[in-house]
Amino acid sequence: MTFSFARRIQHAPASxxxxxxxxxxxxxxxxxxxxxxxxxLIDAEGLSGAARDVFATDPRTAxxxxxxxxxxxxxxYIAARYRRRLGVPATAGEIQITNGSQQCLDLFAKIFLNAxxxxxxxxxxxxxxxxxFSLYEPVFETVRLDSxxxxxxxxxxxxxxxxxxxxYGIPNSQNPSGCTYSPGRRREIAGILEGTxxxxxxxxxxxxxxxxxxxxxxxxxxxxGQAVISGSFSKITAPGMRIGWMxxxxxxLMAFNTAxxxxxxxxxxxxxxxxxxxxxxxxxxxxxxxxxxxxxxxxRLMCDLFDDLMPTLSRTTPEGGMFLTATLPAGLHxxxxxxxxxxxxxxxxxxxxxxxxxxxxxxxxLNFSNADExxxxxxxxxxxxxxxxxx
Amino acid sequence: MTFSFARRIQHAPASxxxxxxxxxxxxxxxxxxxxxxxxxLIDAEGLSGAARDVFATDPRTAxxxxxxxxxxxxxxYIAARYRRRLGVPATAGEIQITNGSQQCLDLFAKIFLNAxxxxxxxxxxxxxxxxxFSLYEPVFETVRLDSxxxxxxxxxxxxxxxxxxxxYGIPNSQNPSGCTYSPGRRREIAGILEGTxxxxxxxxxxxxxxxxxxxxxxxxxxxxGQAVISGSFSKITAPGMRIGWMxxxxxxLMAFNTAxxxxxxxxxxxxxxxxxxxxxxxxxxxxxxxxxxxxxxxxRLMCDLFDDLMPTLSRTTPEGGMFLTATLPAGLHxxxxxxxxxxxxxxxxxxxxxxxxxxxxxxxxLNFSNADExxxxxxxxxxxxxxxxxx
Numbered sequence: 081m082t083f084s085f086a087r088r089i090q091h092a093p094a095s096x097x098x099x100x101x102x103x104x105x106x107x108x109x110x111x112x113x114x115x116x117x118x119x120x121l122i123d124a125e126g127l128s129g130a131a132r133d134v135f136a137t138d139p140r141t142a143x144x145x146x147x148x149x150x151x152x153x154x155x156x157y158i159a160a161r162y163r164r165r166l167g168v169p170a171t172a173g174e175i176q177i178t179n180g181s182q183q184c185l186d187l188f189a190k191i192f193l194n195a196x197x198x199x200x201x202x203x204x205x206x207x208x209x210x211x212x213f214s215l216y217e218p219v220f221e222t223v224r225l226d227s228x229x230x231x232x233x234x235x236x237x238x239x240x241x242x243x244x245x246x247x248y249g250i251p252n253s254q255n256p257s258g259c260t261y262s263p264g265r266r267r268e269i270a271g272i273l274e275g276t277x278x279x280x281x282x283x284x285x286x287x288x289x290x291x292x293x294x295x296x297x298x299x300x301x302x303x304x305g306q307a308v309i310s311g312s313f314s315k316i317t318a319p320g321m322r323i324g325w326m327x328x329x330x331x332x333l334m335a336f337n338t339a340x341x342x343x344x345x346x347x348x349x350x351x352x353x354x355x356x357x358x359x360x361x362x363x364x365x366x367x368x369x370x371x372x373x374x375x376x377x378x379x380r381l382m383c384d385l386f387d388d389l390m391p392t393l394s395r396t397t398p399e400g401g402m403f404l405t406a407t408l409p410a411g412l413h414x415x416x417x418x419x420x421x422x423x424x425x426x427x428x429x430x431x432x433x434x435x436x437x438x439x440x441x442x443x444x445x446l447n448f449s450n451a452d453e454x455x456x457x458x459x460x461x462x463x464x465x466x467x468x469x470x471x
Numbered sequence: 472m473t474f475s476f477a478r479r480i481q482h483a484p485a486s487x488x489x490x491x492x493x494x495x496x497x498x499x500x501x502x503x504x505x506x507x508x509x510x511x512l513i514d515a516e517g518l519s520g521a522a523r524d525v526f527a528t529d530p531r532t533a534x535x536x537x538x539x540x541x542x543x544x545x546x547x548y549i550a551a552r553y554r555r556r557l558g559v560p561a562t563a564g565e566i567q568i569t570n571g572s573q574q575c576l577d578l579f580a581k582i583f584l585n586a587x588x589x590x591x592x593x594x595x596x597x598x599x600x601x602x603x604f605s606l607y608e609p610v611f612e613t614v615r616l617d618s619x620x621x622x623x624x625x626x627x628x629x630x631x632x633x634x635x636x637x638x639y640g641i642p643n644s645q646n647p648s649g650c651t652y653s654p655g656r657r658r659e660i661a662g663i664l665e666g667t668x669x670x671x672x673x674x675x676x677x678x679x680x681x682x683x684x685x686x687x688x689x690x691x692x693x694x695x696g697q698a699v700i701s702g703s704f705s706k707i708t709a710p711g712m713r714i715g716w717m718x719x720x721x722x723x724l725m726a727f728n729t730a731x732x733x734x735x736x737x738x739x740x741x742x743x744x745x746x747x748x749x750x751x752x753x754x755x756x757x758x759x760x761x762x763x764x765x766x767x768x769x770x771r772l773m774c775d776l777f778d779d780l781m782p783t784l785s786r787t788t789p790e791g792g793m794f795l796t797a798t799l800p801a802g803l804h805x806x807x808x809x810x811x812x813x814x815x816x817x818x819x820x821x822x823x824x825x826x827x828x829x830x831x832x833x834x835x836x837l838n839f840s841n842a843d844e845x846x847x848x849x850x851x852x853x854x855x856x857x858x859x860x861x862x
Binding site for chain 2: 081082083084085086087088089092114115116117119120122124127128131132135136139140141142143144145146178179180182183185186190191192193194195197208211212214215216245277279305306314318319320321322331332335338339341342343344345346347348349350351
């Protein structure tokens with residue numbers, strides 16, 4: 081029989097994320113293409129102990145159905161950490177647990193977007209967000225990123241000419257670019273948004289991962305009732321548990337909760353309890369410091385190798401996070417670099433999936449969190465060979 | 472500011488599920504309103520051991536990102552169990568892991584429904600499905616259930632007059648009614664569907680829970696390329712891990728996988744591994760037999776108490792599952808029974824959320840899995856008092 085799929089899925093952009101995870105699985109390839117945190121930095125022992133404690137305490141409750149909003153003590157932990165780290169007056173009532181922050185993208189789009197509604201994004205923008213939002217058939221408006229954040233002129237033009245329902249951005253160590261909005265640009269953007277009906281959706285997957293260990297000013301502090309933040313334990317604890325959250329004004333959270341319930345009732349309750357147990361018996365700050373020290377070294381090494389081995393490419397300079405991007409020499413197509421890279425056993429991600437308008441053919445994204453220094457060294461030499469061969 | 476939500480969420484039916492979980496949390500109330508399996512029958516010790524094994528083997532892989540389709544050995548286990556139990560030629564390639572079978576409802580609707588598309592449901596129909604599907608703004612067509620399944624005349628009329636994209640049904644111990652389609656009705660329904668473009672969506676959350684321990688003929692065996700089955704470990708292992716699956720033809724599964732990836736990348740990988748470890752080191756059949764023996768006794772007791780204490784109500788006679796429904800005396804509104812019930816510390820679920828067309832005011836649903844015999848005895852006496860008081 082012929083299956084008559086919905087329009088939204090017929091027009092879904094071809095997915096790169098799945099392909100990435102497959103490429104990452106070939107052990108002979110050094111992959112800078114994925115978005116995995118370092119496996120070596122997952123505190124398996126600590127989480128194992130936390131799991132043991134949960135199973136020893138009240139396992140049948142942890143294994144039973146639970147409430148949609150999530151495990152209250154975990155939501156309280158998240159809210160308290162926001163108050164302390166970012167100086168925002170978060171309460172547990174403003175936190176909804178999700179399956180990683182990817183689910184925030186889906187549910188937020190679900191409660192806000194009618195087909196044809198406008199959504200603002202950075203250019204380049206996070207491909208997971210493009211994939212999630214696309215299924216609600218919006219019209220994307222993009223604002224060019226410079227080294228300080230979204231171009232303010234273009235941002236203002238977007239809001240006056242074709243108001244968007246929300247602007248989705250990653251102010252801290254943006255994916256893919258690795259750029260961080262400057263404090264001034266945050267204030268400028270917030271100033272432009274103030275008084276409009278456009279929500280600022282602040283994806284903060286990387287805010288804990290600044291190499292200098294310092295938190296940056298969240299846009300939500302400048303626009304408390306008009307901004308939401310999504311967060312995740314994937315980069316600071318473990319992605320395999322799929323625990324993230326949405327921090328939003330209660331009116332938004334009520335609709336979000338309805339959508340969450342319809343989507344899967346609630347997130348894995350056992351892992352919410354394990355995670356909470358872990359967080360309250362271990363020093364997360366110390367663990368994050370350890371991650372940041374390693375990522376900082378790996379990032380520096382990758383940048384240095386870029387400059388030494390591939391001086392014809394220009395690159396971004398991350399202050400944190402897990403990614404940087406490089407601009408290829410004119411005329412060199414990113415797909416060629418990807419394909420020749422796979423042959424030479426080094427994977428980078430072509431820029432195209434980060435552009436909703438056909439751009440990105442001159443850009444590649446590299447991940448520096450998941451390969452250790454030895455692999456970065458070897459992989460960058462392989463990549464330099466690829467670039468040389470193609471130039 | 473004013474939030475301009477999407478149309479789909481503005482029209483979402485008021486949710487009862489969340490309210491239910493809240494009511495279930497008050498320990499002084501004996502709740503027949505929820506849909507929880509028995510906590511006492513969760514094999515916490517077995518799952519604890521499985522978790523210990525996973526953490527002792529390769530925890531960093533279990534805690535890392537993984538593939539969207541799910542843990543291959545778990546998908547192979549599910550496929551093998553289908554082949555053995557139901558005689559369908561399932562392969563791992565036709566299985567996608569989801570967050571419980573609730574997520575199947577969301578993702579299946581997402582890939583098939585444009586706003587205004589028609590969806591067929593049983594009347595009464597599962598409220599979790601109504602909630603999930605509603606967010607894609609379909610037009611519901613319902614087919615009355617009799618004691619053998621959907622009324623064949625109405626079913627055929629639905630397909631000829633206003634073809635639906637898919638018909639969603641629960642042939643085994645339907646929720647809410649507790650009815651099981653007869654073998655003849657399954658063949659009749661499949662015969663009507665054959666050659667049409669309507670998919671049969673077979674929700675099989677309860678197929679393992681027949682009191683006689685025997686599997687029933689799946690509609691998918693009669694319509695291999697035209698039917699999908701969703702399944703769940705929630706009722707046979709533990710709901711808190713949120714692991715279910717979709718079993719579907721590969722063309723459907725490809726679109727489903729795209730939607731899954733956009734929704735949350737993949738389901739909790741740690742729990743997929745724990746579950747697989749548990750299933751391959753324990754005798755699931757023996758565990759299910761234990762569950763079924765208890766639920767069978769509890770169901771019988773509830774039915775007997777109905778007949779003894781509330782002879783003015785008529786009720787269904789489940790062959791398995793976790794629910795039955797009762798029809799109230801004419802003129803008695805289910806909401807009155809619910810409200811007076813809460814006052815008398817016994818919760819039942821009014822029928823209205825199972826109807827998309829305003830029906831159900833004369834129906835209540837009762838769950839017999841989550842209260843032990845003592846509670847069922849006490850709760851049914853309280854309910855009889857409520858009915859007496861209101862009649």
